[in-house]
Amino acid sequence: MLRQYELVDRVLGYDPDADEALLNRAYVFSMAAHGSQKRANGDPYFSHPIEVAGILTDLHLDDETIATAILHDTVEDTLATPEQIEKTFGPSVARLVDGVTKLSKIEAQSANERAAENLRKFLLAMSGDIRVLLVKLADRLHNMRTLKFIPSAEKRRRIARETMDIYAPLAERIGMYEFMKEMQTLAFQELEPEAYDSITKRLEQLRKGGGDQVSRIASGIRLLLGQKGIKAEVEGREKHPYSIWRKMSERHISFEQLSDVMAFRVIVDDPEQCYQALGVLHQRWPMIPGRFKDYISTPKRNGYRSLHTGVMHSERFRIEIQIRTAKMHAEAEFGVAAHWAYKTGGMIQPDVNSRWIRDLVEILEHAASPEELLEHTRMAMYQDRIFAFTPQGELIQLPRGATPVDFAYQVHTDLGDQTVGAKINGRVVPLRTLIQNGDQVQILRSKAQEPQVSWLNFVATGKARAAIRRFVRNKEQGEMVALGRRFYDAIVARLPTALAPDALDHAVRRLNMDRPDDLMEAIARGDISDQAVMEAVMPGSSGEAAPAPAGPRRPISVKGLTPGIGFTLASCCTPVPGDRIVGVRRADAPVEVHVIECPVLQAAPEEDWIDLGWGDGSEGGTARLTVIVRNQPGSLGVMASILGGQGANIVNLNLAERDASFHTFQTVIEVDDVAHLMRILAALRAADAVVSAERMEPRAPLAA
Template sequence: MLRQYELVERVKAYDPGADEALLNRAYVFTVQKHGSQKRASGDPYFSHPVEVAGLMTDLKLDQETIATALLHDTVEDTLATIADIEAQFGPEIARLVDGVTKLSKIETMPENERAAENLRKFLLAMSEDIRVLLVKLGDRLHNMRTLHFIKSPDKRRRIARETMEIYAPLAERVGMYEYMREMQALAFEQLEPDAFKTLSGRLEQLRSQDHGQVDQVALAIKQALAAEGLQVMVWGREKQPYSIWRKMAERHVAFDQVTDIMAFRVLTQSPQDCYRALGVLHTTWQFLPGRFKDYISTPKSNGYRSLHTALIYENSMRVEVQVRTGEMHRTNEFGLAAHWAYKQGNRPDGQVGWLRDLIEIVDASHDAEELLENTKMAIYQDRIFAFTPKGALFQLPKGASAVDFAFAVHTDLGAAAVGAKINGRHVPLRTQLENGDVVEVVKGQSAEPQLSWLGFVTTGKARAAIRRALRAKERAEVIETGRRLYDEIADRLPARVGRKALREALERLGLEDEDDLLFAIGAARLSAREVMEALVPGSTADLPDEPEERAITIKGLRPGSGFHLAECCHPVPGDRIVGLHEEDGSSRGTVAVHVIDCPRLAEEGTAEWLDLGWGEHSRGAVGRLRAVLYHRTGTLAEMAGIFARANANVIGLDLTERRDDPFHTYVVDLEIQDLAHLTRILSALRASDAVAEAMRV
């Protein structure tokens, strides 16, 4: 563990003007606050923040970041508060510490929700100051280095999985490849211990048999380049077990079939020399087509720049080679932190785009599971490049569709997409993009995101925006239902409801605005009595209690006329209804009762309609709904459980659409009481993770 004076000397070595007193106060504060606390290793707890601070000095970060690293666990694990930090170290360091600190009020949440809330706060803080991310990555790296001391295997695997899925990809996205590789290696050892042991053994066996082959190849590369007048540094290494394991999984091959186990780096003196060196390599040894990538002319979104190629060396051995300048190498290994110049007010702007996307995902995500899913999708590393017709470049995950591209350009463009052209040719929106594609998105005037898009989009930004639009559409439908019910409720009041009465009702009910009231009515969260009493206090005093069971009666029919509820629209008590005469051989015929917006009514002239209404206390009808379920085990049972808990009897169930994508569509007929009952069932379905979409037919 670094001693106090050693840490200060490290900072002063690259920043002679650093505030030595500030660093000493932060060191003493963390030692005092953590006191006798111990880590799983048995070391004093304060050794962890001190080591994290040491990692930050390796990156030559400013004094505020070093102090934050020293203090980052004091609020979470001691009695210290953010107010204490601000009082002793100022508002800037307090804000940074708060950004790194996990939420203290979520310990009772389920594990995935707790992780999501931590991530939500972390991402929001990171968007304001990227130094939060740098400290958090240092914190996670040191925790991974000491993970083996934790006794619980389940806890070790949980931390390793979180590291592999969240923090290693985040490190990659800011170009901190050294952190990423070490995190992946340590996490892989915990998540796949048998594979790690086997691959490590095979690598050790190869190492004992190659007789310095890595050094021999490196020397041959250097000599070939020197012969052409290029001054370079060359070194090689064997790939890590996790990297090899990924290649085996991606290519579906055994270890013996992974031929490119060795990788080499060539450092040149200028970008021009990089291309000269590449030419020498390709003319000296055969290169593998399809394996060349130019990240110098087209850098990755994290600023990574390098030339990648693969060569066939002697005896058909394949080797990977990366060619870059020394400056590129420093940036590539430590990314954003390598060119940090925060004290001069220069914030690296290469991260702005994907950070903005991450924050948009935080805003759009509905729950913990959705946030974690969308964020993982946003930060994973495999990328392709696509262009707008005007030449603007966008980086997307492999497998991204034209819809993903549209949302990457702008959320509004994605929402309005109705078609696409790729390289001038019309294609379906679900078409996957290839490297270098030129994509033109076709907009529609009244277009809106479709549920089916969720079956093929790959970016977290697109998925979050689509789900948000679908929820907004569902809310609008519920509000429209609530508006009709509200009008009926208002008609039963003894006085006309004005704006003043409505404002006072909202205040009594604790609602923000009229839309919230209409939504609560439409979703059956408020009964008619509750709404009436809020609008006109005392107006329900003389209303009789409603009986539990009622029959359906219809007002507006001529005496002796029969009626039936039309099966094309399945009206239920609470709907606005009209009637159409149907000849059935009787003297007066039968009246078919339709919902006012039934499509069949458009075929008849309005002169043929009978203005009808539900009789007093009418209840009991068949409601029809369509439910789109995720195609996985248990979803149908969960839907049936929702019906049972709502006391709705299923009298018809049809699987109307079975597709290869993750959705199945069912049409369900239910015995329900009235519109409010049906609305409650729809709201429960929409709230279920088993149901992608639910609507009335």
């Protein structure tokens, strides 16, 4: 463990103007606060924050960041308070310590929820001051270095998985590749110990068999460049075990089939020499097609710059070569930390990183659930990037597999919402077309357009997916409020007297809701009974309003047909009263009635469409549901009981899928109308045994 004077000397060594008194106060305060606390390996707990601070001195970070590292666990793990931190060290350090304070464990939440909430908290904090993330990453790196001392195997695996899924990608995203590689290696060793041991043994055998092969090749590259007048530093290394394992997994090949386990870095004086060195190397050894990447002219989203190439070396195997300047190399190793500017308010200037941070914060603000958050952030962080251009020549970076819809949302959310078509390299293409490196993309827009649910089937970016889902949620909420308003009006009509103008506002307060729209949505979803609404708007009235007598359903009729023309309800979409419907003329056959979203309508000429509506008093129809229940005794009985209790007769029941945790049923039930169907779905969703209940999308008829 670093001693107090050693830590201070490290900081003063690269920043002579650092606040020495601040560092000394932080060291003494943290040591006293942690007292006799011990870590899992038996060391004093105080050693952990000091080692974290030591990691950050290697990045030459400022005195406030080092003090934050020393203090980062005091508020959570000791009796120290945020007020003490602010009084002793000032508001800036207090804010940073608060940003990296670990979250309290929420035992009732799943591991995914804990990871997502953790990610949400410190990403939002980091968006204001990226030093929060730097301390957090150093904290996680040191925890991974001491992971083996944790006795619980389950806890070790959870921490390793969280590191692999969240912290290592974040380190990569801000260009801190050394942090990323060490985290990945340590997590890989815990998660896949057999694979880790196998690969490290193979690497050791390779070293023994080839002698000092890495040094020999590096010297050869240095000599070759020197002969051409290019002074260069050349260093070689074997790729780290996780990188090798991932390539083996992605390509479905064995270790022996890998031909590029060695990588070499060539460091030259300026960008021009990067390209000169590339030409020399390509003249000497054949380039491997598809392996050349120019990240100098088109840097990665995190600011990474370098030339990458692969060549077939004279020793008859492939090697990877990266060519960069010393400045590019520092940025590649330390990412945003390489841009640190002292005495500028302690802030790293956002430059190349600000765009992806803004994108992630937008996703964080609108994610509906922790799982959705993780899905979006993993999309935003993990995928390989491609480069496309606007018609004005602006460079847009996207994940591989992105479409014009992703491109539009990357430019601006409003452009994404209004996308109606696209041109790639001047040619009109479908919106699901994959964008390739170097494509010029022009988005065709219309203010009358709105995001389509079908886009979720092919978009590749978290930003696009989040924006589409947000629009769909808001639209569905508006439709539910309108439906609830109609039900509310029907309930009010059954009251014995007219309501006072402020009766609705009083009812909302009695039901502990915030707005009338909340009540309307609850009515539409069947979350509140008619009697409860009547009691809320006019207390004591529910006993006077008798329910409608039971009896046979009234026959279905539709409006808009010529008298004498027959109709049938289409089996592909099973419309029920309350759905928006359209008729399709068929030669020598009755008119087919479809819901307006039915894909069959897309194939029918518009001149064959007939605008229809339901006749007054229409009741009855069949609805198809997908219900996922837990794989536990009685779940099917619960589902059947709910359907029976809601007056829904089961016409067909099919077990579509099953696994160790869940059973998925597809069922056809008889319902009165859309309102009846919504109440049934609400009742199903309220049961613990039911994971989800949804009306099936229009499609071919359900097989018996």
